Amino acid sequence: MEKILIRDVNFWYGDFHALKNVSLGIEEREVVAFIGPSGCGKSTLLRLLNRMNDLIPATRLTGEILLDGRDIYDRQEDVDRLRKEVGMVFQRPNPFPKSIFDNVAYGLRVNGIRDKEFIAHRVEETLRGAALWDEVKDKLKASAFALSGGQQQRLCIARAMAVAPSVLLMDEPASALDPISTAKIEELIRELRREVTIVIVTHNMQQAARVSDRTAFFYMGEMVEYGLTKLIFTDPLKEATQNYITGRFG
Amino acid sequence: MVKFIESELDLLRREVERMWGLVYSQLEQAREAVLRSDAERARQIVVREKRVNAFELKIDSDVEDVIALYSPVAVDLRFALAMLKINSNLERIGDYADGIARFVLRSGGVSLDAKLADDLRLPEMFDTVLFMLRELQEALGEENAEKAAGVMAKDDELDRIHAASVAILADYTRRNPDRLEWSLEFLSVFRKLERTGDHLTNIAEEIVFYIDAKVLKHKNNIPDGKE
Numbered sequence: 201m202e203k204i205l206i207r208d209v210n211f212w213y214g215d216f217h218a219l220k221n222v223s224l225g226i227e228e229r230e231v232v233a234f235i236g237p238s239g240c241g242k243s244t245l246l247r248l249l250n251r252m253n254d255l256i257p258a259t260r261l262t263g264e265i266l267l268d269g270r271d272i273y274d275r276q277e278d279v280d281r282l283r284k285e286v287g288m289v290f291q292r293p294n295p296f297p298k299s300i301f302d303n304v305a306y307g308l309r310v311n312g313i314r315d316k317e318f319i320a321h322r323v324e325e326t327l328r329g330a331a332l333w334d335e336v337k338d339k340l341k342a343s344a345f346a347l348s349g350g351q352q353q354r355l356c357i358a359r360a361m362a363v364a365p366s367v368l369l370m371d372e373p374a375s376a377l378d379p380i381s382t383a384k385i386e387e388l389i390r391e392l393r394r395e396v397t398i399v400i401v402t403h404n405m406q407q408a409a410r411v412s413d414r415t416a417f418f419y420m421g422e423m424v425e426y427g428l429t430k431l432i433f434t435d436p437l438k439e440a441t442q443n444y445i446t447g448r449f450g
Numbered sequence: 451m452v453k454f455i456e457s458e459l460d461l462l463r464r465e466v467e468r469m470w471g472l473v474y475s476q477l478e479q480a481r482e483a484v485l486r487s488d489a490e491r492a493r494q495i496v497v498r499e500k501r502v503n504a505f506e507l508k509i510d511s512d513v514e515d516v517i518a519l520y521s522p523v524a525v526d527l528r529f530a531l532a533m534l535k536i537n538s539n540l541e542r543i544g545d546y547a548d549g550i551a552r553f554v555l556r557s558g559g560v561s562l563d564a565k566l567a568d569d570l571r572l573p574e575m576f577d578t579v580l581f582m583l584r585e586l587q588e589a590l591g592e593e594n595a596e597k598a599a600g601v602m603a604k605d606d607e608l609d610r611i612h613a614a615s616v617a618i619l620a621d622y623t624r625r626n627p628d629r630l631e632w633s634l635e636f637l638s639v640f641r642k643l644e645r646t647g648d649h650l651t652n653i654a655e656e657i658v659f660y661i662d663a664k665v666l667k668h669k670n671n672i673p674d675g676k677e
Contacts, residue, residue: 435663
């Protein structure tokens with residue numbers, strides 16, 4: 201069974217038909233990249249995976265999105281639980297105005313965990329998992345804003361991972377970072393795929409090629425092609441995909 | 451929209467075409483040099499071999515730049531890789547033309563018996579490799595994978611002419627024992643043309659790979675009853 205199954209999804213912002221009959225399956229512990237020009241619907245689809253579009257007025261969804269076989273748009277769905285299972289990292293690092301430690305511990309505390317020893321252990325474990333521990337272990341009480349942009353983004357990944365999600369959504373997670381920080385995020389994605397399923401939206405073709413197992417190419421709300429990243433970047437089936445990845449679009 | 455990479459790939463294509471033209475001319479001149487025992491023509495081939503080598507280095511470096519600077523993918527990557535390999539195969543064909551010219555120079559004015567050349571089908575062998583080289587250049591220019599693949603069948607003919615040359619030359623040396631040493635050297639011309647056919651087959655495979663993303667290498671190349 202696929203970890204995530206998207207079936208015949210259509211999505212509208214008012215009259216604008218943003219996603220058209222999109223269907224795809226994502227296997228557990230795979231990294232899937234969504235690529236395509238701006239406005240193609242890739243970020244909309246990503247945000248549908250943990251119901252981030254719920255609060256946008258005048259939107260409408262048809263079709264199904266299943267997580268472990270469960271319809272996440274079912275009326276019975278507990279959205280808080282869903283967002284614990286499906287974490288998200290955004291384009292710009294957005295740490296809370298708190299200490300480094302408290303940022304990572306935040307998710308645990310709001311989920312009712314009070315055991316200080318457990319929290320301390322989990323914070324260290326998660327920061328190590330985000331390849332940040334060695335850089336921050338001596339300043340855990342310092343403000344998260346004291347960190348560099350790349351470190352802040354890894355802190356946000358650690359914060360998302362602290363509550364042990366099974367899926368991590370990443371919306372252009374390295375687009376605001378320098379090449380060294382970008383490389384660290386990419387290495388982290390390769391590491392994290394041992395634990396979680398990752399869906400990443402990126403405009404960086406090489407990044408999609410480097411980090412993902414499968415790639416989906418979107419254009420004007422339609423999924424044009426979905427397949428193994430190795431094939432998409434060497435011998436894509438559709439001409440539109442080839443034109444896009446080789447930069448001959450438009 | 452014309453992209454930087456398109457103009458870079460176009461420059462690379464034109465550079466390979468220029469090398470192709472030079473190698474074709476080297477083989478064409480090698481044909482004349484052998485059949486007419488023309489030492490002066492052979493000397494010119496040896497001099498021009500340096501230009502073939504210079505092309506190889508330049509194209510290697512250009513492909514390296516394209517990959518490093520433009521990160522080509524899909525058809526662009528296949529094109530860059532195909533140019534790299536075609537470059538290397540063309541250089542080897544240039545080496546064979548040079549080797550044939552050096553044979554003419556070593557022969558020191560010994561003229562080639564026209565009847566022997568015909569019996570050995572030497573002009574035909576030269577014409578076949580030149581035809582293959584021409585066809586493949588056209589196939590690349592027209593992006594015609596079918597045409598490139600079609601050229602590969604011609605290699606069998608070269609193999610047959612090469613295989614038959616040993617017996618014909620052995621018979622010739624029995625009748626002309628004073629030309630034993632020359633004959634042994636002459637046999638190497640057939641070997642070089644046969645190897646040229648192999649390199650042309652490699653080039654055909656690279657063109658098909660670039661256009662259709664199909665790998666033909668090491669497929670159906672084991673003759674019946676042989677390993």
